[in-house]
Amino acid sequence: MRAAILSIGDELTLGQNVDTNSAWLSARLAERSIITVEHRTLCDDRQAIAAGIAELATRCDVLIISGGLGPTADDLTREALGDVMTPGIALEIDDVALRYIASIFSSRGREMPRSNQKQALRPASARMLPNPHGTAPGLAGEVGDCRVFSLPGPPREMQPMFFDHVAPQLITTAPDQVLLTAQVQEFGMGESVAAERLGDLMDRNNNPLVGTTVSDAIVFARIRVHGDARWASTQIEQTVARIEQAWHPYVFGSTGATLAEDVGEMLRHSKTTLAVAESCTGGWLGKMIVDVPKSSDYFIGGFVTYSNAMKSRWLDVPQLLIDQHGAVSLPVAEAMATGALRASGADHAIAITGIAGPDGGTVLKPVGTVHIAIAAQGRAQRAPHSRHFVFPGDRLAIRDRAAKAALQMLRFALIEAPENTPLLWEAASRPSESRVPA
């Protein structure tokens, strides 16, 4: 079965918004062995949308549309669908939908704005898909041999509607033939090196087919296999295992897991706790850790010591150390980590201090310079372990890489990878920044 995905909205074609629905829908279709052959995005123009629907419907078995079902005058997907499905016939009011929309407003103690009435309109040959999360019902119908589903744009309305009313309709015809996908991810090796480690696994005629891609400095190996269900399942398992072995110790987590999830699992398993001290990342590392549900099992909290005064006041970093080495230095990173350990009583602490730019760089410490230290309590009473990086990119990229490198450093420590396992972007330590006892 072949699918196409059509996204609607001026905000997309004008580049004011990024379309995330197409990727989400494609992933859900791939899980159901349906290959998406095209994503297309069109602006809020009734004629253009109608032409796009008509054309895509001739080229695929399923067309999923998202967006353009809102209450305002620029929401035109209903009308365009009518132009294709029931040309020349006016849209009909769906009474059930109208009562439901009115009830949403009355339950909030408000009157329904007149504009919301149009959300109850549908082409005569289409049926409504209920939306328990908003005022925009979806639509389903046929254009020729193609089944068309029209879903609201906001992901938290679109996604449940897909699961409840689209997925059950998408049963593939040959249940013994499947398309399976998986991915393996690593952080800290460049893409070329990662690909070289995979060797002939990446030949383009293979089945399973393996490709690599990079997103925000995480390198992914994407695996796709089609064929007999049981054979495909064995193949994909074996391929995942081979890649995980080739990428050790940089590979982390299972499919789709983040570094923070992987590290969190290990902390939970070892019944140890974590605190952080952040400067240039400003809380991003904490945010990544707390993105994981139940992170309260191991995450105690942290300090955002953005000003130097707070590095001393909250973390007891000696003022002398800051004066001597600068706030962005290995000794200060290490003192921040031990300070966070002390202040929190956690078993592990991570500290990050750096220059995220665009200003503040110098010849010796250019923008992108980041020092990261990890410290641990417990039997070993280990001295902090620290690394010096120079990350490329802008303010966001530098800070994102810094937070991820910090998690990878902690992960290396937790799996007892060799301390000298290199990480991409690591700088050779300069003599002026040699370590001092913390």
Added chain:
Amino acid sequence: MRAAILSIGDELTLGQNVDTNSAWLSARLAERSIITVEHRTLCDDRQAIAAGIAELATRCDVLIISGGLGPTADDLTREALGDVMTPGIALEIDDVALRYIASIFSSRGREMPRSNQKQALRPASARMLPNPHGTAPGLAGEVGDCRVFSLPGPPREMQPMFFDHVAPQLITTAPDQVLLTAQVQEFGMGESVAAERLGDLMDRNNNPLVGTTVSDAIVFARIRVHGDARWASTQIEQTVARIEQAWHPYVFGSTGATLAEDVGEMLRHSKTTLAVAESCTGGWLGKMIVDVPKSSDYFIGGFVTYSNAMKSRWLDVPQLLIDQHGAVSLPVAEAMATGALRASGADHAIAITGIAGPDGGTVLKPVGTVHIAIAAQGRAQRAPHSRHFVFPGDRLAIRDRAAKAALQMLRFALIEAPENTPLLWEAASRPSESRVPA
């Protein structure tokens, strides 16, 4: 001039990655009065890419391709471009590009992996676009009357290449006729209410044309006007002013500014400082604030008191208060804010405590319950001001809305908006949670 944008990659059509390049490119084209008529995404299939290039080239004046220029076997844009531009003729090695790629590796003290050689290949009729940020040169050439630019996929390589080598080629033919776009943004009113406040400004036959859209709970009014340059410029200014007036006090910042930038500007202007105390957001509020360059001018830092013990230890929140009202309550939020104020010496403090889910909700305090307090030092010695929200959505959405609502609450205080200005998702205060003196 009409443009199309073609993105390449299995990771996109399989839904493993979200395409951000198309939006970024469309926005840059719109700034240059070029309308993007279509975004299309295709997988790593040489034939499909070639067919897509050939078809889109007949429908627009400029085609910008991103992705598929990497060093690995699944990077096939070069080959597909050759199939369309110089069918039947092998790709040529570009000596300048080859020497440049080799020099990147030698400058890092490494040998060039063999796979990177293919990045120096180009169709005979195309020219190379230099890439100072990576090993993938771009390509430029013609397909019929359509100018085609092929750029690398990673944004930090693609974006500078667009500015340096694509933008200068895109001078429009009628310099007195322009397409201008602008947007106005608000946080805290629903989209329907925001649209109703705009009235007939939103008629679909208007020029300027105004549409609304929502992204991560920020409501945008998008304005597009075409016509004589001077007239269009006046029109867009007047329309922006009318929308800003209609949306006061929810409207914030100039085009594209974040709430954190807007609040930061005000803090810088008033020479006051800010500290934060976060629980469920885990550092996200601090991250948003530090996303803004030079935020060190006004942001002192903060506490991520994820465990209750740290709320007491770092912020002096009385244990009794937590026992009596729970960690997620107005009194605790207010005590966190005054604690952060005390510990930091900042002029303003924001505190957030809530239940982000998916677990931890109760009947009285469902998932999404968040209490936010702001406190200020100075002449007024005002008591903390706090609000009780129930945000919809998942763990990420709840925390994103919470951090933004916190910034909007501080913004309301800084512009002296009426304290009772309602915010969407605000809950009626329950008797059990009435305020106590902090």
